[in-house]
Amino acid sequence: MTNINLLxxxxxxxxxxxxxxxxxxxxxxLLLVVLVYLGMIFYQKRLDAQFKxxxxxxxxxHAVLTKGSAGNILDFQNRLTNAEEMVKKDDLSVENFSxxxxxxxxxxxxxxxxxxxxxxxxxxxxxxxxxxxxAKQIREFKENEYFNSVQIGNIGLNESGNVDFSISxxxx
Amino acid sequence: xxxxxxLVPILLLLIVYLxxxxxxxxxxxxxxxxxxxxxxxNKLQELKNKAENVNxxxxxxxxxxxxxxxxxxxxxxxxxxxxxxxxxxxxANSSGVLISGIAISPxxxxxxxxxQTMSSAKNELLRGEEDIFGGMGMGVEMQVDNxxxxxxxxxxxxxxxxxxxVKSSLEKLSKLKRYNKIGSVNITKSExxxxxxxxxxxxxxxxxxxxxxxxxxxIFSQTRFNTSVIEKxxxxxTTGIAELSAGTAGKSDPFAP
Numbered sequence: 001m002t003n004i005n006l007l008x009x010x011x012x013x014x015x016x017x018x019x020x021x022x023x024x025x026x027x028x029x030l031l032l033v034v035l036v037y038l039g040m041i042f043y044q045k046r047l048d049a050q051f052k053x054x055x056x057x058x059x060x061x062h063a064v065l066t067k068g069s070a071g072n073i074l075d076f077q078n079r080l081t082n083a084e085e086m087v088k089k090d091d092l093s094v095e096n097f098s099x100x101x102x103x104x105x106x107x108x109x110x111x112x113x114x115x116x117x118x119x120x121x122x123x124x125x126x127x128x129x130x131x132x133x134x135a136k137q138i139r140e141f142k143e144n145e146y147f148n149s150v151q152i153g154n155i156g157l158n159e160s161g162n163v164d165f166s167i168s169x170x171x172x
Numbered sequence: 173x174x175x176x177x178x179l180v181p182i183l184l185l186l187i188v189y190l191x192x193x194x195x196x197x198x199x200x201x202x203x204x205x206x207x208x209x210x211x212x213x214n215k216l217q218e219l220k221n222k223a224e225n226v227n228x229x230x231x232x233x234x235x236x237x238x239x240x241x242x243x244x245x246x247x248x249x250x251x252x253x254x255x256x257x258x259x260x261x262x263x264a265n266s267s268g269v270l271i272s273g274i275a276i277s278p279x280x281x282x283x284x285x286x287x288q289t290m291s292s293a294k295n296e297l298l299r300g301e302e303d304i305f306g307g308m309g310m311g312v313e314m315q316v317d318n319x320x321x322x323x324x325x326x327x328x329x330x331x332x333x334x335x336x337x338v339k340s341s342l343e344k345l346s347k348l349k350r351y352n353k354i355g356s357v358n359i360t361k362s363e364x365x366x367x368x369x370x371x372x373x374x375x376x377x378x379x380x381x382x383x384x385x386x387x388x389x390x391i392f393s394q395t396r397f398n399t400s401v402i403e404k405x406x407x408x409x410t411t412g413i414a415e416l417s418a419g420t421a422g423k424s425d426p427f428a429p
Contacts, residue, residue: 023179033191034190040198066383066385069233073233074319075380076397078319078320080399083247086376091353111361118355
């Protein structure tokens, strides 16, 4: 009598080798995915806890520093920074006098002097013995390289017979 | 039998679902948390370095009290109008000129700050970015440091004296160890031959930093102050600040001469 195997090949195989039909393998992969996911959640919690600790250290240390001597340090530095630019600025008010001393003719003299630092200009009023001295005085100002431009104002005889003059100077 | 046939595709679908909609977002969040933690650790380390720098700078400050005095005289913390009057008087006395009037007008804020952490002059409360906990970014209120700007006080005064004495007083004023900028000088020759001089000058001051909220200023990355400007002040300016001693206060009749 001939033996007939009525079981399908797959079923026969699965009973002996559970992974061969794929179910076991897929289930293992699923398990692995779940395990990895749980591992990630666990690690995430650890990271969050660490972050909190580091953050709290940062906040407390920051507070200690800003409430301490850091204000004095910043104040001193602020003064140094501002002074750096300010100390470079030159004051011309004294140099103006030195230049006038060099330029004024012996016979002439000033009666008025107006210096504007922002405009870098000087307005002068003076007295000369005669018109030739006024002309010479103007030339002296023009030849002085300290001055950028020389503008002649009013020139006229005064009561004592001398010549009054006014000049505007621009400083270089 | 049918269940067994459907089980594999169902499980596969479940795996795909878990990978795409559950595990992948979790991985992304994990990566984000890791990066945040790394950044926070770096910030903490940076803060610790700055704390060491602050200690070094404090020691540097304590070692340089004389330099502090120089810079505070050059840029006082307030108008110090009484010191201006005292200094002008000292200059006039030493130069031999007579002061006939002094007018000190209210201070004026300069427009250009030397350094400020942000453009606003007033403190502004800024909120940090939300962190993974939904709270403050770093748990620190992000306030802006209010770093004062230079302010000016306008001083107009009149002196009378000879040319040499007027020139001497201007020279002393321009070399005063307190910052001032002469804006104008007007001289008229009087009938007596003396020069009646009107001088307008701006004296500067710098309010004290009244509190800080951040350590972003570059000074906190250094361990020492660069005080070369103080040497420049000492070299360039030779007119010392006049000592203002305390008067004897207390009088039963304030109107009595």
